[in-house]
Amino acid sequence: MARKYPWVLAPVPWSPDPEFTRGRWHGKPLLSHHTAPRNLLATRRQLRALGKRPGGQDPVAFLYFRCRKAAKIVHANLYLIADAKPVRPMTPARAAALERAMAARRTCRECGETGWAELPRAHRTCEACLYHAGLDPSSYLHDYLIGEPTFDAAGHAALAAS
Numbered sequence: 001m002a003r004k005y006p007w008v009l010a011p012v013p014w015s016p017d018p019e020f021t022r023g024r025w026h027g028k029p030l031l032s033h034h035t036a037p038r039n040l041l042a043t044r045r046q047l048r049a050l051g052k053r054p055g056g057q058d059p060v061a062f063l064y065f066r067c068r069k070a071a072k073i074v075h076a077n078l079y080l081i082a083d084a085k086p087v088r089p090m091t092p093a094r095a096a097a098l099e100r101a102m103a104a105r106r107t108c109r110e111c112g113e114t115g116w117a118e119l120p121r122a123h124r125t126c127e128a129c130l131y132h133a134g135l136d137p138s139s140y141l142h143d144y145l146i147g148e149p150t151f152d153a154a155g156h157a158a159l160a161a162s
Contacts, residue, residue, distance in 0.1 A: 005030060005064070013060045014040045014080060022064070025075065029061040036063055041078040048087070055085030 005022035012019050012029050014037065021029040031041075041061060047053060059077035067074045105118045110129035119126065 005032065021061075025062050025064070028059065031061055031063050031078065033063070033065045036061070036078055040081060042081050042084075043076045043078060047079060047081070047084050050081070050084075051087050052081070052084035053087050054079045055083070057083050 007020050008023050009018050010021050010024070010029060012021065020035070022032050022035075023030050042050065042052075043063065044054060057079055060080055061078040063076045063078050064073055065076075066072070102118075103114055105124075106116065107114045107124070108119065108126040108129055109124045110132075111126065113126060115126060123130070
């Protein structure tokens with residue numbers, strides 16, 4: 001059985017000599033895990049760790065690897081480190097805008113209270129507002145919010161005895 005991406009000796013933009021790649025994908029060289037030169041190419045996250053950003057450049061190659069958890073092949077863009085630009089510094093205005101965006105994620109849409117943790121994206125409401133808005137009886141929050149005891153007196157006595 002033939003490989004899906006066989007080895008090919010081809011010209012690449014980061015070297016004057018042809019190098020072994022796994023063919024082409026969307027018109028750019030395709031590299032497999034541990035075959036990209038780490039001193040010349042980097043993914044977006046690797047650039048960020050170096051304090052750089054792609055700066056508008058198109059990817060020069062693609063890296064592919066198998067994600068076992070998702071059970072699929074994942075492709076990542078590879079950029080030239082030499083052409084990357086430094087990360088823009090955080091200005092007070094950008095920091096304030098980021099703080100406002102994070103506060104919006106913590107603000108309840110019903111009562112307007114801002115909590116310390118991010119609320120679920122599905123409804124962005126706090127637990128107290130979920131109770132007042134009508135909670136599904138099968139929800140795990142139902143027992144905590146409606147105040148019904150989970151044990152009767154005999155159940156508490158049996159729990160204390162054991």
